[in-house]
Amino acid sequence: MCGITGYIGSGSAIEITINNLKRLEYRGYDSAGVAYSSTDAVSIVRAPGKIKNLEALLPTSVEGIGVAIAHTRWATHGRPCEENAHPHRDCTGQLAVVHNGIIENYAELRRELIAKGHEFASETDTETLAHLIEEMCALEGDCDKTEGVANAIRKALHHVKGSYALAVISQDSPDTVFVARKESPLIIGLGEGENFIASDIPAVMRYTRNVVLLEDGDFAILTPNSVTITDFEGNPLERKPFLVTWDDAAAEKGGNAHFMIKEIYENPRTVRETLRGRLMDDGEIVLPSLPFSAEQWQAFRRISIVACGTAYHAGVVGKSFFEQLLRRPVEVNVASEFRYSDPILDKETLVVLISQSGETADTLAAMREAQHKGATTLAIVNVVGSTLARDADAVLLTQAGPEIGVASTKAYLAQLTALYLLGLYLARHDASGNSRLTEAEYHSYVSALRELPAQIEAIITQEASYSQLAEELAKHHCFFYLGRRYDFASSLEAALKMKEISYIHAEAYPAGEMKHGPLALVEPGVAVVGFCTQPDTNEKMVSNLKEVKAREGTIITVIREGDETPDCADYTLSVPITKEAFMPLLSMVPMQLLAYHVARTLGCEIDQPRNLAKSVTVE
Ligand code: M6R
Numbered sequence: 001m002c003g004i005t006g007y008i009g010s011g012s013a014i015e016i017t018i019n020n021l022k023r024l025e026y027r028g029y030d031s032a033g034v035a036y037s038s039t040d041a042v043s044i045v046r047a048p049g050k051i052k053n054l055e056a057l058l059p060t061s062v063e064g065i066g067v068a069i070a071h072t073r074w075a076t077h078g079r080p081c082e083e084n085a086h087p088h089r090d091c092t093g094q095l096a097v098v099h100n101g102i103i104e105n106y107a108e109l110r111r112e113l114i115a116k117g118h119e120f121a122s123e124t125d126t127e128t129l130a131h132l133i134e135e136m137c138a139l140e141g142d143c144d145k146t147e148g149v150a151n152a153i154r155k156a157l158h159h160v161k162g163s164y165a166l167a168v169i170s171q172d173s174p175d176t177v178f179v180a181r182k183e184s185p186l187i188i189g190l191g192e193g194e195n196f197i198a199s200d201i202p203a204v205m206r207y208t209r210n211v212v213l214l215e216d217g218d219f220a221i222l223t224p225n226s227v228t229i230t231d232f233e234g235n236p237l238e239r240k241p242f243l244v245t246w247d248d249a250a251a252e253k254g255g256n257a258h259f260m261i262k263e264i265y266e267n268p269r270t271v272r273e274t275l276r277g278r279l280m281d282d283g284e285i286v287l288p289s290l291p292f293s294a295e296q297w298q299a300f301r302r303i304s305i306v307a308c309g310t311a312y313h314a315g316v317v318g319k320s321f322f323e324q325l326l327r328r329p330v331e332v333n334v335a336s337e338f339r340y341s342d343p344i345l346d347k348e349t350l351v352v353l354i355s356q357s358g359e360t361a362d363t364l365a366a367m368r369e370a371q372h373k374g375a376t377t378l379a380i381v382n383v384v385g386s387t388l389a390r391d392a393d394a395v396l397l398t399q400a401g402p403e404i405g406v407a408s409t410k411a412y413l414a415q416l417t418a419l420y421l422l423g424l425y426l427a428r429h430d431a432s433g434n435s436r437l438t439e440a441e442y443h444s445y446v447s448a449l450r451e452l453p454a455q456i457e458a459i460i461t462q463e464a465s466y467s468q469l470a471e472e473l474a475k476h477h478c479f480f481y482l483g484r485r486y487d488f489a490s491s492l493e494a495a496l497k498m499k500e501i502s503y504i505h506a507e508a509y510p511a512g513e514m515k516h517g518p519l520a521l522v523e524p525g526v527a528v529v530g531f532c533t534q535p536d537t538n539e540k541m542v543s544n545l546k547e548v549k550a551r552e553g554t555i556i557t558v559i560r561e562g563d564e565t566p567d568c569a570d571y572t573l574s575v576p577i578t579k580e581a582f583m584p585l586l587s588m589v590p591m592q593l594l595a596y597h598v599a600r601t602l603g604c605e606i607d608q609p610r611n612l613a614k615s616v617t618v619e
């Protein structure tokens with residue numbers, strides 16, 4: 001995920017912003033850059049790859065440079081390369097911008113600005129901001145003073161849809177840094193005769209622990225001795241500074257003990273970002289990155305989903321959802337098996353490959369096999385510059401940002417969100433007559449999608465109860481996770497989360513299979529999590545759970561809010577109601593929290609569990 005730092009004061013601005021940028025390296029990035037104001041110009045230095053590549057290009061004499069903004073970019077629009085690295089400039093070269101987030105209407109704005117004569121030097125959405133501010137300056141004609149530049153930026157932001165943390169420096173107001181925030185984090189560090197900006201608190205902690213957390217809709221003007229915060233209309237706002245007391249290690253994780261829990265907290269944002277720019281205000285889904293015509297979509301008679309681990313579990317949900325909506329055969333395969341199974345593929349098959357890293361060796365091998373056999377490949381992937389993203393025929397990016405904990409959490413929710421969007425898009429544009437999706441159903445799915453982020457937030461507020469339950473559950477030596485249909489998909493992922501970080505044996509079974517063998521293992525000390533979120537099969541689920549209860553297993557049920565608690569349950573977790581197909585997304589949040597707290601109770605190495613790697617690049 002991109003990182004921003006900035007400085008204004010009497011210190012060495014370049015050195016300080018680069019030092020602070022290094023403290024954001026953990027977020028992941030593929031290029032870096034800095035803009036600084038010297039006596040008569042705004043200069044920019046950028047480099048692909050690591051910050052050390054950028055450092056090699058920086059001027060050796062940095063005396064007298066007291067203003068700088070810097071950026072690490074994690075590519076979303078355009079390849080990771082020097083031209084697409086931030087900062088970006090306007091046509092005059094007098095203004096530089098760094099930005100985190102996504103400008104949803106950038107294509108339209110870019111077209112309008114090009115028509116007005118602006119020249120673009122990159123493929124990014126961010127560069128649009130630089131030219132838009134330049135355009136506003138030209139319209140207003142008073143950008144030679146701080147207030148004029150501030151007005152131009154505020155006016156420009158009124159034309160922008162999307163999310164942003166933004167920092168701007170301008171030669172027209174050389175002793176100032178301008179910043180704005182909407183749905184992308186940005187903080188101000190307050191110093192003595194100097195001020196800092198950053199995407200995250202750890203970046204500034206070496207210099208100050210006195211920080212202001214900007215809120216959505218805040219605009220700020222920083223000079224060495226002042227910070228003025230307004231809304232986008234210029235009305236003054238008051239934001240109280242906050243004293244950071246965390247130690248350095250905790251700060252990198254946003255004050256959390258582990259990356260895994262930080263990433264669980266990022267679930268709502270991840271879903272929002274994956275929907276952003278795709279689920280439009282009028283309820284239509286647009287997937288501009290997919291280059292297929294309506295005829296091409298129709299020509300895919302079969303869909304095969306292929307992935308590993310958590311991504312495979314997302315695929316299990318995808319299979320049911322696609323079949324439910326499209327009424328076409330959809331397969332789901334573990335990539336390591338797919339490759340060696342001589343899969344039946346042809347040019348009428350669409351192979352959907354799902355991967356967080358985009359570097360999983362088995363998934364890449366599956367892609368090559370599919371391409372070799374003439375199938376079309378579509379990657380649902382989180383890392384833009386990854387091999388999968390580069391080599392698949394089409395790419396639908398998930399917007400989870402970098403995931404650092406080995407146990408995948410937010411990436412799973414992003415993968416599900418992308419699959420829901422794809423399934424609904426395909427069903428809505430289905431001309432074969434197979435799809436059963438009515439107009440009303442489509443819109444009810446769309447409304448349900450919009451509610452998901454707030455519903456996840458509501459689940460996260462219950463964390464204390466999951467951590468209490470975890471203390472009880474940590475005493476068990478074995479877990480079974482049971483469910484039917486969509487709930488079986490949840491069982492697979494929940495069991496994986498528990499086993500990989502707590503090292504307790506955990507297995508998922510279709511609930512009806514228990515009495516065909518595994519029931520023999522149930523005894524006191526075995527915990528059985530039963531997902532009961534699918535009204536059609538709930539009665540049967542409860543019967544299966546009663547069979548477990550009779551063998552003295554501990555039963556934890558996951559039900560929908562408002563549904564009756566099964567009387568066989570020792571513990572019950574309820575999650576907000578959504579569409580049946582979307583329940584796996586909501587059900588997984590308490591399961592992630594539970595696995596995390598069980599592992600914590602047992603003192604396990606949570607972010608880097610034994611024997612596991614984040615990216616499995618060997619077969
Ligand atoms: O990067 P990918 O999504 O391709 O990775 C696939 C699996 O290796 C990954 O999901 C793994 O199972 C995680 N440790 C699960 O938490």
